Amino acid sequence: MKPNGCPLSEDRPSVTPPAPQADESGRALIEVVVLGVLVLIPVLYILLSLVRVQAATFAVTQAARDSGRAIDGAPTIDIGIDRATAIAAIALADQNVPNDGIRLQFVNPGTTCSTANAIVPTLSPGAVYDICVTAIIKLPGVPTVLTGSRNTVTGVYTVHISELREGR
Numbered sequence: 001m002k003p004n005g006c007p008l009s010e011d012r013p014s015v016t017p018p019a020p021q022a023d024e025s026g027r028a029l030i031e032v033v034v035l036g037v038l039v040l041i042p043v044l045y046i047l048l049s050l051v052r053v054q055a056a057t058f059a060v061t062q063a064a065r066d067s068g069r070a071i072d073g074a075p076t077i078d079i080g081i082d083r084a085t086a087i088a089a090i091a092l093a094d095q096n097v098p099n100d101g102i103r104l105q106f107v108n109p110g111t112t113c114s115t116a117n118a119i120v121p122t123l124s125p126g127a128v129y130d131i132c133v134t135a136i137i138k139l140p141g142v143p144t145v146l147t148g149s150r151n152t153v154t155g156v157y158t159v160h161i162s163e164l165r166e167g168r
Contacts, residue, residue, distance in 0.1 A: 048140050053153065056137040059095035060155030063088035064133040067104065068157040071131065077123050088133050101136035101150070113154050127161040 067084035074080030081104070089099040106129050107116040113132035121129055134154045 045141060052137060052140060055095045056097045056135060056153045057155070059092045059097045060133045060135050060153050061157075062094075062155070063091035063102075063135075064131055064155035064157035066091055067133060068131045068159040071121065071123075072159055072161060074123070077121055080123065081121070084131070092135055097135050097137060099135065101152075103132075103134045105132040105134070106130070107132060109158050113156060121159070123161055125161055125163045127159075129159055131157050131159055 066087045070083040070087050071077070071080035074083055085102075085104055088102055088104060092099040092102060105113060106119050106121040107113055108119060109128050109130050111130070113130070113134065119129060121127075121131075132154055133156075134152050136150050136152055139151060
């Protein structure tokens with residue numbers, strides 16, 4: 001040691017330069033892109049499927065409600081069913097749901113559309129029945145062979161024929 005208290009150069013620990021590391025520039029970018037694609041594709045598929053199912057659900061609900069109102073305001077039951085079928089097709093087309101597999105069914109109120117026996121609708125005052133509109137939906141990217149059965153959504157509306165309805 002020097003008289004002023006400073007260490008001599010021999011007393012200082014030697015500093016060794018760090019060892020050269022392998023060049024990893026760009027690896028994080030590749031990892032982010034690969035993981036992003038692996039996560040993004042399933043998330044996008046699930047999102048597209050949910051949007052498709054939601055649009056179809058909205059379409060059949062709207063179709064059932066509008067069809068029920070068309071039947072209630074029709075002069076005869078045959079004209080009402082024709083109008084209901086046309087209105088249901090328009091409601092499905094509005095949400096880009098194919099209307100080739102559309103099915104209108106009339107059942108007793110409160111029963112399940114898929115298992116209930118169909119009834120004949122009537123326009124007699126005080127009549128109450130449910131109108132079921134069922135449509136087939138196709139999930140994006142999935143062939144119907146893989147789903148095993150057709151995916152359907154059903155909308156239900158309860159029709160109340162007014163007791164004050166005139167015989168038209």
